[in-house]
Amino acid sequence: MGTTKDLAPGAHVAVLRRAHGWSQVALARRASVSLSLLSKIEVGDRPLTPDVAAALGRALGLSMAEVQGRASVRADDEQLLSALRAAVRDYDLPEHQAVTEARVTAGFATADAHRDAVEVTELLKMLPSLLRDATTHAHTENSGTAWSMLADVYSTVYWLAARHRWMDLAELAVARQQWAVDQHHTPVGAAFAARDRAGTYLNFGDVERGLDVVDRAIVAVQSAPLSTADRDLAVGTLALRGMTLAGRLRDKREGLREAQRHIESAWRAASSFPGRVDAHGLTFGTQQTFTHVLATQVDLGRPREALALTTDLDTALAGLPPTRIAPTRINTARAQLDTGDLDGALTNVCEAFAVAPQMARIHPMGRELLRVLFSLHRRSDPTMRRLSKLSGISL
Template sequence: MGNMNGANVPGPGANIVALRKDRGLSQVALARRSGVSVSLLSKIEVGDRALTQSVAASVARAMGLTLDEVLGRTPEADLSELSYAIRRFDLPGEPPRDPERLALEVDGLNRNRWNSELAEVSAKLPPLLVKVTNQAHATGRPSDWTLVADVYSVVYWLAARHRWMHLAELATMKQRLAAERADPIAAIVAARDDAGTFLNSGDFAGGLAIVDRAIVRAESSLRGRERAFGLGLLHLRGLTLAGRLRDKQTTNQHIAAAWRTAEEFPEDIAEHGIHFGQENTATHVISTASDMERHREALDTAEDLLRAGLTLPATRVGPLYMNIGRSQLALGDRDGTLESLEKAWTVAPEMAAVHPTSLELTRVLTSLHKRSNPRLTRLAKRAGIAM
């Protein structure tokens, strides 16, 4: 599979201009249909304000598009090997000669995921997916089908990072099928990822419905630590979705539930490729506070989190710095935004190269900055944004 580094994607706000003009819409017409002010839309288009995903979802609906189409997908790599492996879900071949190594290989794949090594993940996925699927068909054991579901969760993650939503939705469909034959926790992780496809497409209400249904299932099917882990994952997804909807009551309910559940874990844990605990809960609260324009709250929470010290992997720390940058920019701190973006690129360069928040903040900084700034120039070049 091709290298995913440095995909050249314009900032999401710049996409709106082209999409609007393709449809023959004026700023006034699009603003009216979207329920946003003409002034805000104008500032987003010229790069004076960053496009948030809540506004992007409203604009997308107004133009009959999905959120990922507005945010901009990265150029699609050669997915033929991965597509072949997915297509043969029900046509198993020979099981691997060393099945005892499969769990270790899945752990290694997840370490690449946590390190935000998108290219390495994409290279490892096809052969590993074939092996775990063949092994699960050969034994029929729930534990082996859980590994299959876990690998499809990584397929979803890779696709979501690039906003390849057809692949993300196919991955979660196969993940759900594997989960039907797996341990009960697999169905909860699959529901969390399924709700993620709604999040990535801009259907926040639909995603919340998936989360609500999965919470009921988790409460009845899981026990002990596994129950707390599963519910925690669902509440994190729920607070993100509710925050994008600007539903304060539902957001606060999920935040409170996530914090209660996280208290059961003195340190963040990683199971089925996903982290949960008090640190990861804090990163989600920071992101959602920024979504809801509670920027001072977001920065105060981030300050407390960073002061305590982070143990989370790059795949969580990179977006954390992007979200800190979002709130800094909203409060007029351009130097702080640039510093946060630089940290995101240092921690998770492959993710920063394709993440819409990273690209949008860089676009706005380059638009607002009227004087030469070598640091910003270097950052814009890495992001593929013309100065």
């Protein structure tokens, strides 16, 4: 999806700073970031982390996602993106010809498979028509199942938009998802919509409000008349989002306290399921919880604690879809880079590109790690040249 012209996030910071006419000293002071760190981020000797990106965004009047830079699409995909935006815009305008539930179910299953495999190009190709089909079916049938299916399609639109940092589309998709849930309210559907809404706050760097959304949703779920399985699924999924948000808090001691609360909640919920449970286009279970805990430890600035979880990473990730394996490899690489293990970091970045090349190419931290590894290794070999070609980042 992303073109080879997209800048890595750290390099994008330098472009934004110059566009504001600010020196590094001025930006560092306004963002309360050390000048040395900012300088290293811009030249590629340190990766731009989410919390630093959020701090720089506040200084620049931008969201965290805008600081990291939007992932572009190829010229021949622009028409598909326009078609998707039009389908989202026509949320209350069903087509005149009826659509069967079987057609929507089959379409969503295909979209879910593309999402799990992180085949973002293929997902963009089919989402406009799937969204129109789901919209028509929901308006025609006006049943809880039909509206739930439409909400799930909007959740997938949010996922695609958030991965590319198209935050206008991501916000609109979440609003439409909530609207669909409200047409035939269910506590579980509302919980998944709250999870995605909190995700937009995560992408904007406003983690405190995102945590508020998560906590309110958890209270609502716990007081709703649900089966134990449905309650654990909803609470567990929200807790995964909560721990991620907590890891991004600037006050890391507070972040650790908040993260631990959500980590314990997620583990309790996951223990209710003997394996993974798939619902609403998402997967929840002990493995999913493990990947989020590892990522949160890295975000909290605890790389050694994160790496202590990776003694048998292949087994821990066995059977998970690429959409979870690739980010976990990237997070492991980030922890290794923080502890000075450049070769280990390069190995895990290579694994991320091998399992999910389309995600690794647009993942902000994946691109940042490559840029830093290229800078620190200061060599060109077949592996480096291959990764440079795949990512579009120059050696």
